[in-house]
Amino acid sequence: MTTTSEPTPTDAVPAGRPTTVPTDPDAPVAWAEPDEAYSRLPSVGPYPVEIGSALITMVEPRPGHERAYNRWYEDDHFYGGAMAMPWMFTGRRWVAPRELQLLRRPLDSVIAQPVTLGPYIAVYWITKGRQEDHMRWTVATNQRLLPDGRVYLDRDHVFTAFQRYLGVSYRDAPSPDGPARPRDIHALDYPYQGLVVEVVDAPAEAAEPGGAGVAGVLDWLRAERAPRVLAVPGVAMGLYFTPLPLPENRMSYVKQVEGLDRRVTVLWFLEADPRSVWEDAFAGAAEQAAAGGAGRLELVAPFLPTIPGTDAYVDELR
Numbered sequence: 001m002t003t004t005s006e007p008t009p010t011d012a013v014p015a016g017r018p019t020t021v022p023t024d025p026d027a028p029v030a031w032a033e034p035d036e037a038y039s040r041l042p043s044v045g046p047y048p049v050e051i052g053s054a055l056i057t058m059v060e061p062r063p064g065h066e067r068a069y070n071r072w073y074e075d076d077h078f079y080g081g082a083m084a085m086p087w088m089f090t091g092r093r094w095v096a097p098r099e100l101q102l103l104r105r106p107l108d109s110v111i112a113q114p115v116t117l118g119p120y121i122a123v124y125w126i127t128k129g130r131q132e133d134h135m136r137w138t139v140a141t142n143q144r145l146l147p148d149g150r151v152y153l154d155r156d157h158v159f160t161a162f163q164r165y166l167g168v169s170y171r172d173a174p175s176p177d178g179p180a181r182p183r184d185i186h187a188l189d190y191p192y193q194g195l196v197v198e199v200v201d202a203p204a205e206a207a208e209p210g211g212a213g214v215a216g217v218l219d220w221l222r223a224e225r226a227p228r229v230l231a232v233p234g235v236a237m238g239l240y241f242t243p244l245p246l247p248e249n250r251m252s253y254v255k256q257v258e259g260l261d262r263r264v265t266v267l268w269f270l271e272a273d274p275r276s277v278w279e280d281a282f283a284g285a286a287e288q289a290a291a292g293g294a295g296r297l298e299l300v301a302p303f304l305p306t307i308p309g310t311d312a313y314v315d316e317l318r
Contacts, residue, residue, distance in 0.1 A: 045129065045130070045133070046127070046128065046129035046130065047127060047129075047130075048127065048129070049089075049127075049185055050127070050185070051127075051184055051185060052126055052165055053126045053162055053163060053164050053165055053241075053244065054124060054125055054126065054163050054165060054239075054241055055082065055091075055123070055163075056123050056159070056160070056163055056241070057121065057122050057161075058112075058120070058157075058158045058159040058197070058301075059073075059120050059121070059122075059155050059156065060120075060156045060158050061119075061120070061154065061155045061317075062154045062156070063318070065152075066314050066318075067314050069120075069154065069155050071311070073093070077150070077151075077152070078093065080150065081138075081150075081151075085137050085141060086137055087126055087127040087133055087134040088125070088134060089125055089127055090125050090185075090189055091122060091123065091124035091125070092123055092188040092189075092305065093121070093123075094121050094123070094303035094304060094306060095119055095121075095305075095306050095312075095317075096120075096121075096302065096303045096304070097317060098116075098317060099275075100275070100302045100304065102116065103274075103283075104299065104300065105285065105300050106286050106297060109299050111199060111299045112158050112159065112299065115299070118158035121159075121195070121303055123267065124188075125185065139247060159199075161246070162246070163242060163243050163244060163265055164241060164244050165239070165240070165241055166214075166240035166241060166264070167218075167222075168237055168238065168239045168240070169221075169222055169238045169240075170230070170237045171236055171237065187237065187239065187267070192269045192271060192305070193271055193304070194272060194277075194304060194305075195268065195269060195274075196268040196270065196282055196300065196302050196303070197299060197300070197303070198265070198268065198282070198299065198301075199259075199266075199297070199298045200221065200263070200266070200294070200295045200297055201217075201259055201298050202217045202295040203262075203295065203296070206295070212294070214242045214261060214262060214263070214264055216295070217294045218264055219294070220292045220293075221240060221264060221294075222240075225266075225285075225288060225289075225292070226238055228288070229282070232280045232281040233272075234270055234272035235269075235271075235277060236270065236271055237269050238267065239266065240265070240266055241265045242264055242265070243265070244257070245257055259298075262295070268281075268282075274302030274304070275302070282300050
């Protein structure tokens with residue numbers, strides 16, 4: 001049976017904003033007291049179509065809460081807790097059924113114990129030059145969501161951080177004179193069939209003054225690791241990030257970020273199911289990192305895209 005729902009004239013009016021509601025329900029709402037900040041703030045500061053940072057959040061729903069968590073995140077939090085906020089210009093969710101969780105390495109990962117924790121991951125791009133603006137808004141919003149009863153607490157953050165963008169390696173680099181190809185900004189909108197998250201930490205001493213730290217890991221990834229991975233058919237691009245510290249007024253259920261100044265996160269976007277390229281591109285990641293000398297692999301984890309509005313894969317997480 002087909003059902004329809006039409007909003008009342010006040011459905012789009014934020015609580016607490018005085019309005020004049022027109023007698024004609026099809027007429028636009030007239031704001032009695034417009035907020036000047038909404039016209040002033042967009043008129044200043046940078047607004048390039050470029051990635052400046054990302055929110056990467058890998059989460060473990062508690063046993064028995066998988067379906068409820070998935071519905072809350074897809075129906076509410078993906079939008080109300082992320083996409084509706086300024087300067088976050090795209091996002092996508094991914095899921096790891098049990099079969100993919102069992103491919104993860106290393107078993108002694110410092111990120112997740114056991115390494116299979118965190119079947120869901122969401123990734124969002126934030127406009128270059130607007131990280132602090134976005135952070136202020138998101139902290140304020142999340143401080144409101146909790147007392148409003150819009151935070152699902154039966155889940156645990158495994159690997160959640162805002163991360164500064166360091167660049168991209170392409171298999172087929174876009175060119176102004178060449179055919180159109182997906183760029184880094186398109187990675188969350190293009191229908192990629194898989195995502196692999198790879199995290200490499202430089203040795204602790206490398207994060208000290210004068211050490212190679214993040215730069216050393218990034219150089220190795222670009223020069224040695226990326227050419228191997230991108231040579232495997234089905235791997236399209238790899239985007240590099242490094243964690244940013246969370247503000248002191250963050251929500252209490254999100255722990256402070258580890259690995260600052262020495263961790264690089266790579267998001268590999270795939271045109272194929274991760275299982276079809278795993279052996280050639282990712283199974284040897286730990287050994288390659290060790291041989292390269294730049295750091296230690298702390299996570300390599302494959303995911304499939306979720307299907308929004310469904311509970312696909314929920315019954316395959318355990």
